[in-house]
Amino acid sequence: MRTLIKFFLLPCLTFSMLACKKYLDVIPDDVATLNSSFANENEAQAYLLGNCYANLQRLSDVCRNAGFTTSGEVIIPTDLPSNQSLKGSGQDAGFNLLRGFQNVQNPLFNFWDAYNQGLNLWQSIRFCNTFLDNVNTPPDVTVTERKRWIAEAKFLKAYYHYWLIRMYGPIPIADVALPVNATTDQVRQKQLPVDSCFNYVVHLIDEALPDLPPSIQNVITEDGRITATIALAVKAEVLATEASPLFNGNPDYSSFANIDGTKLFSAAPDKAKWQKAADACKAAIDAANASGAALYQFVAQSGIAHMTDSTKLLLTLQGAVTSSWNTEQLWTLNPYFGYQIQASPRVNALATTVYNFFSNFSVPIGESELFYTNNGVPINEDKTWDYPNRYKVVQGDDANGHYVRKGYSTNKGNLNREARYYADIAFDGSTWFGSSNTDDNNPDVINAVNGPAAPLDPIAYNATGYWARKLVPYQTASANNSFQTFNYSWPFMRLPALWLLYAECLNEANGPSAAVYTWVDQVRARAGLPGIQAAWAQYSRTPNKPGTQDGLRQIIHQERRIELAFEGQAGWDLRRWKELQNVLVNPFLGWNVMNETKTTGQYYNLQTVYQPQFGLRDYLFPIQKADMLYNPNLVQTPYW
Template sequence: MKRSIFIIIISSIMIATSCGDYLDIVPDNVATLDYAFKDRVRAEQYLATCYSYMPRHGLCESPGRFDDFATTYGNQNWAGFQLGWTVLKEGNNVNSPIINYWDGLRLWGGKSLWKGIRDCNIFIERLDEVRDLESYEKPVWIAEVKCLKAYYHYFLMQMYGPIPIVKENLPISASKEEIMVYREPVDDVVEYIVQLLDEATPDLPLKIDNPIAEQGRFTQAIALALKAKVLVTAASPLFNGNKDYTSFKDHLGRNFINPVEDPAKWQRAMVACKNAIDTCHAAGHALFEFRDVSLNLSEQTRLIAQVGQIVTDKWNSEHIWGYSGQGTDSYGRNVGSYNIGWYNDVYSMPALDALHIPVRVGVYVPTMKAVECFYSKNGVPIEEDVTYDYANRYDLTVTTEEDKLLVQPNVLTAQLHLNREPRFYGSIGFDKGWWYGVGRYDENQQWPINAKAGEISGPIGIERYSLTSFYIKKLSNFYGVYNQTVYVNKAWEWPIIRLADLYLLYAEALNETLASPNQEVYQYIDIIRERAGLKGVVESWSNYSRFSQKYTTQEGMREIIQRERSIELAFEEQRYWDLRRWGRAPQELNTTIQGWYYLGENNSDFYHVTSYMDMNYTRKDIFWPIRQYNLSVNTNLVQNPGW
């Protein structure tokens, strides 16, 4: 199957939009369905339909797009870009929820995953009718759709908590009572998701043999990686023994979230993570290392450039599963016309030259909290590093020739920008720093970032500026170039799961099963740290941290692992879900967004930590609200707490 054909199918399909009164689980238009399974070509179009419901990762309609690490500002000209941020700043609502993956109302983002599940059920039920399908294709296609069905249930569970389980579609003749489904306890939802993935995995290929034609379709590696993430989520504090939801029950009196902690869930998650890692290795997945010998880079610059390429180098060895952004967004725009790469490049980067100003947007930016999260050059938190002057980190200092590949030499900048780890310089663009690539590949001739008001990388009018005066380097592929006033990017897919994510999940799950961490826990973190140019956990904390024995306890190691995930996976739509499952979301997301003063024209005004807006995130925001209309027509549904 040609990749271009499959993409065209996904982009052009007409999805049935009959909205049932309860959940979209009753198929309609049977005559059209008879036609859809008339032959292999049409059945393959329906397979593409099932894939087309994939959540819009890497775009503004993704729930994980905004957290305490990434922000934008309130200009209404960019309202469509701010859906997730609006939820954090102003809260959601029950009449027309923002980013609604339950109903899929287009005005506020999202798409109905219940319709996706319905179409998956139709495909599974009717594929036998296709007479010219090769015998070896049927089990593979069925397995792919089971995985999609599992993922759609999982995504809904992440957003809403307990959800109905839709194992099969109801007949058109189904009674009102049959259609009025209940939400099921989270433990039951998890078991059903795992069951689907276990059923599907043996029939999937280990890896994609024809990447040009089929990249992004399910493999054994993807299925097992997804299973690992599901089980880690189920084992985490949000869903494992959370006593905050003791009174959260359905009309039958069942607890939606088990208030009794089950340590065996971590054991099960640990095994699933290791199985997924072993399968990914067998499929050829490995941590990506950027090495372009034609660029003649120093090791220092290579490590910095590598940070963004891990994410934006298309289908590199580390990417287990990705989303290329085909289809339309919630406003009907063809996402495929500008792709995930263009979207993230342009919305994340500053203007680096006067010709860039009409093109770049630069409004999706890091917060001060994100900037301060990255380690010192010694590989420990800056607030713990015994050699780092944390109390005076906002003071100005003159840069030196010694650091000329990290910052512009012989200028004033904040001490906060100095003596940091390579992932900081590869992820964060800051005033008086450098931006590598975008047509400049000599490390001694990089683009200077001058971000004060009136400077090239500073605010432009009332629309295009970084609220915090920082920029996200990590989401920009440095091989993109400006052709006069047109930006030509290198296309790349959004990594939904990459190998470093799995390594860190395994270390986390393993640590939770032990009284104190062992060498294997350190090993799977140190692999990632070594790739980033840092020493191992034991050496770094022993020599440089004020808490030199933190790594010796389960609790201390838990803190280290969570910090490592926040750094390694920063801006990749992982932290938002992590904070929720760790039980830290109300504390971390109910915060104030800070940055440098973006209207400052000189050092004394600009380098002033400024509070811009408060995030009003409370416990009720952990689970998305179900639209009130759904509760009115199906009285068996129970609203989430606080809504």
């Protein structure tokens, strides 16, 4: 792992400091401080990196990302004391959304005006506008550098608007910093139609593109800054989001209008938006290729006692996320992922002595069943897989020996699954390569039947019996009564995400084609799976599914949810597809993890952790009531 000296990004701003400024606020009134911020090149760059970039880096915290916490991929126990949520991190607001705790008085995930675990993105936009107003002041900045800074600020301003659009739909556009003598009408702006909002974002990105570098050359000082490749990939995602059912002629919002009666959503879907998004995806893929983007492949390192090809594949799939700044990661944010101990099971005897081994990130059984069989088709479609008896207890066998301990009693559903299942999820009976044991001939095994270490900490437990292994590098270990993390920076976008987005857009625009299959099959091939057509023809009970637009849509959606599991993407995808409500209609299930008798028979009884609460109104977030009073020109999110 290379050592990088990252540029300064996170000024010491508390949430109370963030909350003291209203959105769309005027420029700072401390003129002397503002002037000093742009007195020279160093000060101006510090303003860009320390203010404009700041909240972008905070978005690397998955617990501040609705794409992670409201996806149903990971939940937390419901009985954690309020003062010890996630064992003191206080990052449970997003998870509580699915428990029905959302409200308009003090909304959870309030990114409109900083509160609780929200981020004030309007303040971030204001920083960008202030920077753009003053970037020409320092005399010692070269023309090339100034152009790049302007492009970065424009992209960041576009991205913050995009994040708000995904959350709230139609929003006001803060294109300029308002003067100190701005009138009330100037400050109290109206929401614009959602298509106008998306068009504004795309226009800003297009303005920024010519002056952004295609890739980072000086990785020591500049990793994490925006490139043209990142901007093109984001543009593709923005356009695909605009083309998706949530925003493209959504009948649920047909009556949603501005205070002056302007309709805020189009009346009918526009299929042409998908082709526009497809073209943007292809441009982003071409740029990524030109910049050297390629799928990550694990390279064996010193200290590995023994590793088979099966284990190497698992480490490749996991390392695509946990090996920072690799060629597959189109966009990586600087801060380290901070929840490894929440995602980790107790792997071995050393781990059982570690106090506060939280394990609170719990994967529901429904999420585990999303992954394919080893034939590359859904478990309920595979003709050769015993779906009705998937909850029976069986023993691990030779065929699954590298993933499940041979002879260990485990759930039958854990056998004969695709490699991504074993790379992404840990469970009772699963082997664990790493945590100081790198011999896959004699690996550690997860023994969840014995339950949490209740005498040490009764609230440090996993609620379902499934862990998000993908988030924990094999180098992370428990030793000497401590948990020693192998830090990695958070990947915001990977190359396979762009490939699958391109396939989705092509299918929506024109239906099934060889090109669609090719882009999806590239992702499947790295996971050791056959192509879509071959897999469905040979193993599926619905062999013609890939040949129809609807069937291929289902396949692509499931492929994205599998490939990008636990990466903060599924929640956004399920929202834009208008499928999250269907996913969350069923209760979150797990095994009897408390298992007082410590027996396999008692452990393998299905338990309801809780019934998620998610309705039509929850696709978009409510605006805080206080902000509605502050600006009477706003209209509340529908159904709130």
